Amino acid sequence: MINEFTMIDVAILTLLAATAVTVARIRDLWAAIMFTGIYSFLSASWMLSLDAPDVAFTEAAVGAGIATVLFLCTLALTGKNEKRFPRFSPVPFLVVTITGAVLVYGTLDMPHFGDPDAPVHQYPSPSFVERSQDDMHGLPNVVTAVLASYRGYDTMGETAVIFTAGTAVILILRKEEDPDDKADGSEEEAA
């Protein structure tokens, strides 16, 4: 049962768990941000070993790249160390323990890893995989076909969500006196 793929999976998952515990325990926020970057790269490696390279791209670029930079920008505005709470608080500990136990209990009902009878492999993928070659006039990438064509409405909604999120961030965080906006005064006419 133990082949090289199992060993890679076990190694990556062990490192993921160790990194997560480190992030939770470390008080130096700069180091914690670096560890979240490491966590993202480990997740990306794991996605790659699960044959999901596009998810791995996203995780590496967003999680390890852009999110880390945004954390660092935030850190430049706040303190470098987390506030220390020496008092042990039983209620949050209890809530976390119960939530964790419920989540672990939930996984007991899930199909085994790689099980071909799992619902995710039964519906609706086979129909798409069978139809997409004809429907797409020979485009080989079923994932792209599903995202951009079969579920084109959803992807358009997602693009609109990204646009809305970006607009909201700009509206909230932009400085009042932004020199870029009044550099030439053509803003109003162009908009």
Add this chain to the structure above:
Amino acid sequence: MSMNTFPIIRVVTKLLIPYILLFALYVQFHGDYGPGGGFQAGVILAAALTLYGLVFGLEAAKRVAPPKLMQRLMALGVLIYAGTGVATMLMGGNFLDYNHLTHDVWPQVLPSGQHLGIFLVELGVGVTVTAVMTMIFYTFAGRQHIT
């Protein structure tokens, strides 16, 4: 934010950025065939711009990708996506029904039908994601310490 005093980081960044940009373009325009697509290409492109901004300073990055242009590109991407849908309606189909984009202009070179539709909407996604991620970086990095 600038790291102008570290020559090794500057040189390595200058060497890396062309390949990051090339990879982003590959992921964007080869997404119908290989892994990837508009979102992945957009975040990779934005990561390249972010890296440039980190190493050479926010002002240098803003000269490469001006915020005013990026704000317009944010909306342009959604417009390309929705416009593709409207175009299919004008050609007699349903919204985003790419089969109606079929044409026979230069058939071996220009994509047609589903190929063209997927190409266009992925382009729209890529443009919006690049612009939004870059603008978020600009707004975060542009904040000053308030004390």
